[in-house]
Amino acid sequence: MFEALRTPRRIILSGTPIQNDLGEFHAMADFCNPGLLDDYNIFRKVYETPILKSRAPGSSAKETELGEARSAQLSAIARSFVLRRDATILKKYLPPKHEYVVFVTPTKVQLSIFNKILTADRLDNLVRNSTAESLALINMLTKISNSPILLKATLDQAKNRADQGGDVIKKNAIEEALKLLPERARVDDVTLSGKLTALAHLLRALHKHTDEKCIIVSHYTSTLNLVEAFCKKQAYTYHRLDGQTPAPKRQEYVNEFNKSNQAKRFIFLLSSKAGGVGLNLIGASRLCLIDSDWNPSHDLQSMARIHRDGQKRPVFIYRFLTAGTIDEKIYQRQVTKLGLSNSLMGDGPSASKSDSFTRKDLQDIFTIHPHTACHTHDLLECPCESTGDGAATSELGGMLPPAEEDYSSGEDAPASFVVASQVDAEQIEKRDRAYMKQKKAQLAALGEWTHINCLKRGAYERIQDDILGDMLYSPPTEKLSDNATQNRKLSLLDAVDLDNLKAANPPPLSVDQVPGGTVSFLFERGSKAEIVAEEANIADPDSV
Incomplete structure (x- = not known):
């Protein structure tokens, strides 16, 4: 044509x-x-x-x-024929933008359901089964990461497939997993999900302490249903735009939201597929992305809805990920795909190397890491936390042990089947190290972000967003009577070496010590210098 x-x-x-x-x-x-x-x-x-x-x-x-x-x-x-202009050319004309990748601990219910569905036998079968079954499971795991109550709808679909000769084992696994839900679980109960618990805390803080409005984006209308039910329960005013919204109503909702104050319209619920492109939602200065798409351009388009011409406030964008789950694997894949585009179009480093899945990658997608604050940061083996510096080193490639640097990734891989007596443990260890080196190379672009372990004491001091900083978990303190408190203070003063008290560096909390819905780790991108410059311009409007 x-x-x-x-x-x-x-x-x-x-x-x-x-x-x-x-x-x-x-x-x-x-x-x-x-x-x-x-x-x-x-x-x-x-x-x-x-x-x-x-x-x-x-x-x-x-x-x-x-x-x-x-x-x-x-x-x-x-x-020679591509003229590229991106949003950075508008940087000096727009207010500062601060992006956060927010890693949130899963709830006990979520972990139990993951363990019920992803047993070792089932995991092995999934890797060997058809691509369609693997994709269906990926979709299911993503919904569990959003909220386990979404499994109820998934069960109905699994029953229909089983009746038509589909996977009966998967249907039984979902039925067993649903038994782990509380008997009276409701769609407006955000405590079932770590991400939705954190989102609820953020919305309460914004509603109570600011006059700002918020966009909430999801790739699933079923997830928007849960958030909508929560908004009704909390009496939050909102608009919703998804594929079912009539075309004439869409711009009407956008215009009304942009002109309204927080009391009249606090939240805009947005389906990424229906409204992720073209809309101008500058009435909000906060945007929350509940789930991620395998295609990074979809998320980037959604996040661009509020940082546009006409925006007057500093913008804060939050991408919520359930730590240690498939959410992180999708995000890692996005970083890899962006490396392909950036390396060809000449915008940014070309350090993110891999664009294809290996069998080991597929197994990793279906693996849950329940004891990590941030599996992505674990893969980087980044020394930023051990040195006490919140910023990551830009040259992540220099962090590998000497043994890994000397290993050539081009060595021949073993045959598919090897006699047990011929298995060389050292070679397997070498290949594992090489695989980890490749994973690290894929995520090298994350060295441009600030890494913050939120389970460390004083982490809030390094977070530029006060609202997010106030959401960090604080261990409950034991309440004592006045006499008991006084006696305890005296005994502590006797026991503690005051000269070395300031040098003490208590270890961070572990994931097992905090409740589900705790912000465990952050990737932050944005500078305090931009905020300072903006405040200076407001104070002195004649300044250049």
């Missing part, structure tokens, strides 16, 4: 030139400049395949060298 167009000039306007793969880029480039990159089969052979091989786990030194050379060549060609 496009080949039939007889036009002297062709222009494509795109916010996402590369969403998933290089084939999309070739299609747009070939439309604007027919034949410049040859047909797709040649393009795939010359550019796409070598580039993807160089970024895959286990690529050899030769593949890496060839892929990087082809990537640089393709990037140079792209710069």
Whole structure:
């Protein structure tokens, strides 16, 4: 169809030139400049395949060298006809933006349900089963991370599939998992979910202490139903826009929300698919992303709804992730995909290397890490917390032990089946270290963020957002009578070496010591300098 167009000039306007793969880029480039990159089969052979091989786990030194050379060549060609302008050109015209990746501990109910569904036998079957079954489980795990009560709807679907010859074992697993829910569980009960508990705390603080409004975005209308039920219970005023909202009503809701104060319209519930693109919601200065999409461009578009021309307040964006669960795996995948786009289009480092799944990756997706404050930070092996510095080192590649640096990822992998007596434990350990090195390379871009362990004492002092800082968990203190308190103070003074008291550095709390819904870790991006500069401009409007 496009080949039939007889036009002297062709222009494509795109916010996402590369969403998933290089084939999309070739299609747009070939439309604007027919034949410049040859047909797709040649393009795939010359550019796409070598580039993807160089970024895959286990690529050899030769593949890496060839892929990087082809990537640089393709990037140079792209710069000859691509004019790129992103939101950074508006930075000096817009108020500061502060982004937070908020890792929240799961509730005991969520962990119990994860353990019930993801037994070792079932996990092995899932990796071997069809892709459709794996995708269905990914969808289910994501919903459990949002709230376990969403399993009730999933059970109905599983029953229908089982009746049609589908997976009966999966239906039974869901039925067993649902028995772990409280008997009178309600859709407006946010305490079943760690993320929704943290969201509820954030909304209460905003409603009580500020006059700001908030956007809440989800990829699932079923999750929006839960948040909507909670808003009704708390008497929060709101608008909702999803796929069922009539087209004439959509702009009406947006206009009313932007013009209203907090009392009239506090929250805007938004489906990312229906309203994640094009809407201007500058009436809000806070945005909460409840769940993440495998395609990072969808989330980036949703998060851009409030940091736009006309915004007058500093903007705060929160991405909620349930720590140690599939939420983190999806986010890690996003970081990897953004590395492909940034390396080709010349915006940002190209350190995030891998774009493809290995069998080990698939197993990792279905693995829960219940005792971690942040599995993503664990993978980085970042020394920022051990040194007491809240900021991560930008050069994450230099953190590997010498043994890992000396290991070549290009060594031949073993055959699929190996006689037990021939298994070399040292080689297995080497391959595991190489795999961890690859995972670290995928997440290298996270070195640009500030890393904050929220289970450490005094973590709130390093968080720029006071509302978020006040949400951190504080251990309950034991209440004593006046006499008992006085006696305890005297005994403590006798026992404590006051000279060394300030040097004491108590260990952080463990995940097992805090309740579900606790903010356990933060990735923060934003600078205090921007806030200071903004306040100076307000105080002195004639300043340049």
